[in-house]
Amino acid sequence: MSEYQRYALYYAPAPQSGLGAFGDAWLGRDAATGKDVARPVVDGLDDDEIVAATTSPARYGFHGTLKPPFTLNDGQSRTDLETAIKDVATQIKPVTCGPLKLKAIGRFLALVPTEPLGDLGALAALLVRDLDDFRKPEDEAAMNKRRAVGLSDRQEANLVKWGYPYVMEEFRFHLTLTNKLEADQVARFEKALVPVVAPLCAEPFEVTDICLFGDPGDGKPFWFLQRFALKG
Numbered sequence: 001m002s003e004y005q006r007y008a009l010y011y012a013p014a015p016q017s018g019l020g021a022f023g024d025a026w027l028g029r030d031a032a033t034g035k036d037v038a039r040p041v042v043d044g045l046d047d048d049e050i051v052a053a054t055t056s057p058a059r060y061g062f063h064g065t066l067k068p069p070f071t072l073n074d075g076q077s078r079t080d081l082e083t084a085i086k087d088v089a090t091q092i093k094p095v096t097c098g099p100l101k102l103k104a105i106g107r108f109l110a111l112v113p114t115e116p117l118g119d120l121g122a123l124a125a126l127l128v129r130d131l132d133d134f135r136k137p138e139d140e141a142a143m144n145k146r147r148a149v150g151l152s153d154r155q156e157a158n159l160v161k162w163g164y165p166y167v168m169e170e171f172r173f174h175l176t177l178t179n180k181l182e183a184d185q186v187a188r189f190e191k192a193l194v195p196v197v198a199p200l201c202a203e204p205f206e207v208t209d210i211c212l213f214g215d216p217g218d219g220k221p222f223w224f225l226q227r228f229a230l231k232g
Contacts, residue, residue, distance in 0.1 A: 023062025031061030
């Protein structure tokens with residue numbers, strides 16, 4: 001069993017689902033197999049433009065973050081982590097939110113679920129809290145890099161306590177679709193994607209499992225490692 005530089009807990013749609021097939025195609029890679037996936041044909045956007053606009057999310061794989069990437073604490077192993085995740089998952093009920101919608105968050109595009117969102121936030125908070133013993137504390141240099149963007153007092157407190165600013169009350173679930181785009185690209189990409197994602201935004205959004213991803217380091221793509229069903 002391979003050990004990774006960092007691990008993360010994500011929502012990742014089943015690959016055979018419409019959302020999973022779209023995500024892998026849009027980002028051009030299947031995170032479970034490492035194989036390239038043919039990009040979709042999107043009216044108004046060419047292939048090279050899509051590739052250039054998705055370099056960052058393509059590295060992480062199509063996902064929504066629940067517990068941000070972390071280095072394993074001293075004395076912990078991937079096997080220990082997987083055992084703990086499995087145990088936690090048996091205590092959590094599946095979550096249902098309102099349908100997804102395409103949204104510009106600053107200068108990047110994402111799919112975000114709509115209300116009710118409380119149970120999804122509670123799921124993420126539980127994973128951050130209950131699995132925190134597996135997280136090696138961030139060093140000062142890493143925290144200062146986070147601080148460079150400017151953090152609120154609550155985000156700073158989260159960074160110190162949980163190793164990441166945007167957890168607990170600051171958590172905002174999203175399925176990232178693009179890098180930060182140029183200002184004139186945002187509206188054009190959004191217009192092009194609306195009809196493509198419309199079929200994915202027709203039904204309630206459900207989280208029935210959580211997924212462990214591994215980061216091999218050196219800027220290489222993350223890998224899907226295991227799926228854990230929520231059985232609470």
